[in-house]
Amino acid sequence: MSTLLSVDNLTKSFARGGIFGRTEFVAVDHVSFSLESATPEIFAIIGESGSGKTTLARMVLNTMSPSSGVIRFQGTDISRLRTGRDRLQFMRKVQPIFQNPSEAFNPLKRVDRYLFASAYHFAGCRSRDGREIAADEALKKVGLSLAEVKGRFPHELSGGQLQRTAIARALISSPALIVADEPVSMVDASLRMSIVNLFKTLRDELKVSIVYITHDLATAYYISDRVLILQKGKVVEMGSARQVLSEPHHPYTVRLRESILSLDDVERVHTSG
Amino acid sequence: MEEAALSVQNLRAYYVTGHFGMQREVRAVDDVSLSVRKNEIYGIAGESSCGKSTFIKTVAAAIRPPLRVLGGSIKYSFLDRDLYDLDERKLADIRWNHLSFIPQGSMNVLNPVRRIRESFQDFAFPHMGLGRSEFFDVVNRHLERLQLSPSILSAFPHELSGGMRQRVAIALATVCRPEFIIADEPTTALDVVVQKDVLALILETQREIGSSMIFVTHDLTVHANISNRLGIMYAGRLIEEGPTREIFHDPLHPYSRHLVASLPRIGDLTPKIALTGAPPNLAQPPSGCRFHPRCPLATDLCRQASPELTTLSSGRRVACYAVASAPATRPMTNDRMTNDKFKSF
Ligand SMILES: Nc1ncnc2c1ncn2[C@@H]1O[C@H](COP(=O)(O)OP(=O)(O)O)[C@@H](O)[C@H]1O
Ligand SMILES: Nc1ncnc2c1ncn2[C@@H]1O[C@H](COP(=O)(O)OP(=O)(O)O)[C@@H](O)[C@H]1O
Ligand code: SF4
Ligand SMILES: [Mg+2]
Ligand SMILES: [Mg+2]
Numbered sequence: 001m002s003t004l005l006s007v008d009n010l011t012k013s014f015a016r017g018g019i020f021g022r023t024e025f026v027a028v029d030h031v032s033f034s035l036e037s038a039t040p041e042i043f044a045i046i047g048e049s050g051s052g053k054t055t056l057a058r059m060v061l062n063t064m065s066p067s068s069g070v071i072r073f074q075g076t077d078i079s080r081l082r083t084g085r086d087r088l089q090f091m092r093k094v095q096p097i098f099q100n101p102s103e104a105f106n107p108l109k110r111v112d113r114y115l116f117a118s119a120y121h122f123a124g125c126r127s128r129d130g131r132e133i134a135a136d137e138a139l140k141k142v143g144l145s146l147a148e149v150k151g152r153f154p155h156e157l158s159g160g161q162l163q164r165t166a167i168a169r170a171l172i173s174s175p176a177l178i179v180a181d182e183p184v185s186m187v188d189a190s191l192r193m194s195i196v197n198l199f200k201t202l203r204d205e206l207k208v209s210i211v212y213i214t215h216d217l218a219t220a221y222y223i224s225d226r227v228l229i230l231q232k233g234k235v236v237e238m239g240s241a242r243q244v245l246s247e248p249h250h251p252y253t254v255r256l257r258e259s260i261l262s263l264d265d266v267e268r269v270h271t272s273g
Numbered sequence: 274m275e276e277a278a279l280s281v282q283n284l285r286a287y288y289v290t291g292h293f294g295m296q297r298e299v300r301a302v303d304d305v306s307l308s309v310r311k312n313e314i315y316g317i318a319g320e321s322s323c324g325k326s327t328f329i330k331t332v333a334a335a336i337r338p339p340l341r342v343l344g345g346s347i348k349y350s351f352l353d354r355d356l357y358d359l360d361e362r363k364l365a366d367i368r369w370n371h372l373s374f375i376p377q378g379s380m381n382v383l384n385p386v387r388r389i390r391e392s393f394q395d396f397a398f399p400h401m402g403l404g405r406s407e408f409f410d411v412v413n414r415h416l417e418r419l420q421l422s423p424s425i426l427s428a429f430p431h432e433l434s435g436g437m438r439q440r441v442a443i444a445l446a447t448v449c450r451p452e453f454i455i456a457d458e459p460t461t462a463l464d465v466v467v468q469k470d471v472l473a474l475i476l477e478t479q480r481e482i483g484s485s486m487i488f489v490t491h492d493l494t495v496h497a498n499i500s501n502r503l504g505i506m507y508a509g510r511l512i513e514e515g516p517t518r519e520i521f522h523d524p525l526h527p528y529s530r531h532l533v534a535s536l537p538r539i540g541d542l543t544p545k546i547a548l549t550g551a552p553p554n555l556a557q558p559p560s561g562c563r564f565h566p567r568c569p570l571a572t573d574l575c576r577q578a579s580p581e582l583t584t585l586s587s588g589r590r591v592a593c594y595a596v597a598s599a600p601a602t603r604p605m606t607n608d609r610m611t612n613d614k615f616k617s618f
Contacts, residue, residue: 048464049435158551159321188320188491193535194547215464218494218537222545245539259466261494263521263538 003075004209005060005177006034010069012055012233028052028059029233030069035177037074040207042199044220044241046256047230053213056230057181060211061096062087073177092122095170097180101162101187105154111162112150114169115139122173138168141206142198160191167198171206178202179211184219192216196223217260221245229253276350277308278453278485279332284345286331299555301327301340303509306582309453311350314479314486316500316517318493318532320552324509325489329457332356332487333374334364351452370400373446375475377458382442383430389441390426397448415448418481419474436467443474450482457489472499493532497521505529508553508563511582515589525591527568562593570595 012028029052035043047053058064060071062078071078073094081087098104105111115135119125125134136146142164149157149165157165163183170178180199184192196219202208214220220227224241229252237250248254283306288299301324309315317325330336332347334356347356351371359367376382383392393412401408413423421440430438439459446454459475460468476499479486488500496503496517504514505526513526524530535545550567553559561578565571574594582592 048466160551189493190320190532190535190548193537193545196537197545197547217465218539221539222537222542242542256465257539259469260539261465261469261472261498263494263497263536 002037003072004035004037006070006072007060008032008070008072010056010059010071011067012052012059012064013067027055027233028066031056031228031230031233031235032069033228033235033238035209035211037176040203040209041225042203042210042212042223044212044214044224044227045230046214046217046220046227048215048256050232051230052233053230054181055233057096057179057211057213061094061179062090088121092173093175094177094179095173095175097166097170097178097183099182099185101154101159101166104166105162107154109153111152111154111157111165112146115146115149115165115172118169118172134172135168138171139165141171141202142168143194144168159187160194163187163191163195164198167195167202171202171208174206175208177209177211179213181213182215183212184216185214192219199223217245217256229256275311277348278311278313278350279309279487280346280348281308281332282306282346282348284328284331284347285343286327286336287341287343288327288339289341290339297556300509300558301555302331303558305345305506305509305511307504307511307514309485309487310502311485312483313501314476314488314499316496316503317487317489317506318491318496318503319506320491322552322555323506324555325491325506326457328506329455329487329489333372333455334359335374349453366400369396369446369451370449371451372453372455373449373451375442375446375454375456375459377461382445383438385430387429388426389428389430389433393426393445393448396445400449412448416444419444419447419478434467436463436471439463439467439471440474443471443478447478447482447484450484452484454479454484454486455489456486458491459488460495461490461492468495475499493521493536505532508558509555510563510592511590512564512592513590514582515587519587519589525585525589525596526564526593527570527595528564 010028010031011026013024013026015022016025035041045053045056059066065079073090078090081090105114112135115138116131119131119134123134125131132146139145139149144161144164154162184195187195199210199212200223203210212220212224221241226239227241227244228235229237229244229250231252237244237248237253244253248257283304284302285304286302288301290297305328317328319325327340330340331342336342342357349356398408401411403411416423419440421444425433425441433441456475460471463471472495490496500517502515503517503520504511506512507528513520513529520529521533524533531548535547537545548567553563559566560576562575562580565575568575580592580594582590584590
């Protein structure tokens with residue numbers, strides 16, 4: 001079985017200046033996990049803010065280099081991608097989606113430009129028609145069409161349309177892996193479900209694996225196959241999403257579980273008050 | 274009946290802008306009536322841009338152009354006349370003292386270049402009628418009650434974590450023991466663990482000082498944990514209102530039913546179906562019921578006429594033709610989050 005992504009003992013430390021000299025701060029601490037090519041999955045990385053999720057995502061996306069440890073994508077150590085061609089090939093296959101759709105788009109730039117640029121750089125569409133077709137196909141995969149977004153500025157689209165457009169952009173190059181860093185933290189509950197349902201469809205129909213970074217345990221339970229719980233840069237628990245989230249073992253996971261607001265509290269709060 | 278802490282009647286607040294002689298109106302709050310009882314936490318829910326913050330700005334007398342109040346009345350129990358009949362000086366008197374505000378980003382109240390102590394001095398000191406050292410005694414005691422160390426007074430906002438800053442904003446909003454507190458998404462930017470603590474703090478403080486409160490958030494799970502009653506807004510209108518518990522058990526309006534049914538929960542793997550379409554543009558809201566383009570139960574009537582918010586025999590209020598024509602006393606379902614009609618959503 002071939003491995004899509006393997007993360008092996010990944011560590012990132014930052015220097016923090018102090019009066020008595022610099023100290024090392026370890027943001028990601030010996031993290032290891034792997035995803036298999038044959039079984040596309042939604043792999044959730046859960047942790048509070050500051051636990052190192054974004055730092056881990058940046059290293060997987062090859063936009064930040066680790067202090068130690070190795071990341072292999074389809075067997076290749078990504079720190080050894082030297083030529084422009086190899087890097088482009090990697091960026092095609094591993095695409096990011098960010099937290100806040102309105103920050104991912106420049107407010108003064110039409111959103112279709114992002115789609116056309118991806119079609120040009122990552123899908124090799126040199127003709128204008130080719131770019132439009134590629135953009136339209138990608139938008140259809142997320143339940144939109146080019147007709148709905150063509151010529152529009154970010155503020156002319158709803159938050160949901162914008163996040164879907166960001167996902168469509170990521171799909172243009174037919175990636176094998178999407179790294180989504182808190183993609184639903186800034187969107188409404190009703191929209192949140194349409195985005196996470198879309199991730200399921202991408203996994204099942206397009207066979208894309210998704211690293212889903214979140215602090216929302218309920219959506220992670222709903223869509224993920226496996227979860228990794230990160231506390232202060234360290235993996236404290238990893239396994240099947242149902243198991244880890246229904247019967248957590250590590251005290252930290254238990255604490256996270258207990259902190260999520262339960263709908264059943266509606267009973268407790270309102271019968272006591 | 275006991276006098277309401279806040280009573281809002283037929284409130285209309287629009288953003289009115291003129292471009293090239295053309296007037297454009299965004300009908301962000303359109304004919305909303307509700308009252309908040311004494312000692313109650315009244316929650317307002319609804320997806321983003323449905324008008325929650327505009328409603329809040331209007332009842333907090335924080336109106337700035339292009340926002341304009343076009344009609345309606347706002348009465349607080351601690352005032353002898355309508356909020357909009359007060360002059361600026363009187364308004365400045367009631368702020369913090371009688372009416373205070375916890376915003377989404379604590380940085381909206383904490384001055385980034387001033388120490389926390391100075392923010393307390395700027396906002397709360399003028400209202401307390403105390404000498405400086407007595408004032409700081411009160412502040413210290415209040416901070417301790419909220420389990421904050423008085424040493425945070427010498428910190429700058431950026432030196433504190435997000436959760437800590439939000440606690441400071443709560444302390445600041447409650448130190449004068451106001452009768453009425455307005456909170457706009459106060460926990461939305463926080464992590465789960467911190468969020469739970471901050472909610473507990475808000476609940477405890479509200480109970481301790483006996484204030485009434487409007488709590489706005491789009492997150493229904495937060496409402497389940499804090500709001501006594503819940504009003505749900507859609508496209509500038511209040512479309513359902515009732516005790517939070519009853520709305521969770523048996524939401525009546527198709528939109529509320531969708532919101533409740535689509536909540537993810539640990540242990541529940543049933544597919545959650547998202548609503549199709551997007552919320553309407555409030556500069557050109559749909560005809561009739563504003564929810565009709567997304568409603569699975571819409572009829573011709575819904576496309577033509579706008580349903581009034583109607584009080585049912587249970588005391589709950591709902592604006593939907595399909596509900597008003599149903600028997601007035603619907604049995605409560607035990608089958609809480611599911612509803613057959615909604616499987617098709
Ligand atoms: N470029 C950087 N330099 C120094 N410290 C950093 C840098 N990036 C992140 N950190 C620190 O690393 C820790 C983890 O941050 P991050 O990966 O952003 O966490 P998360 O995404 O889980 O909130 C934080 O304490 C943060 O302050
Ligand atoms: N300054 C403004 N000018 C014009 N329209 C505005 C302004 N602020 C808000 N709006 C519009 O008013 C509507 C309600 O917004 P808001 O009250 O902020 O909603 P919510 O708090 O529920 O997200 C939205 O359509 C929004 O675009
Ligand atoms: S009035 Fe009609 S369109 Fe509006 S919510 Fe009720 S059934 Fe749906
Ligand atoms: Mg992050
Ligand atoms: Mg708002």
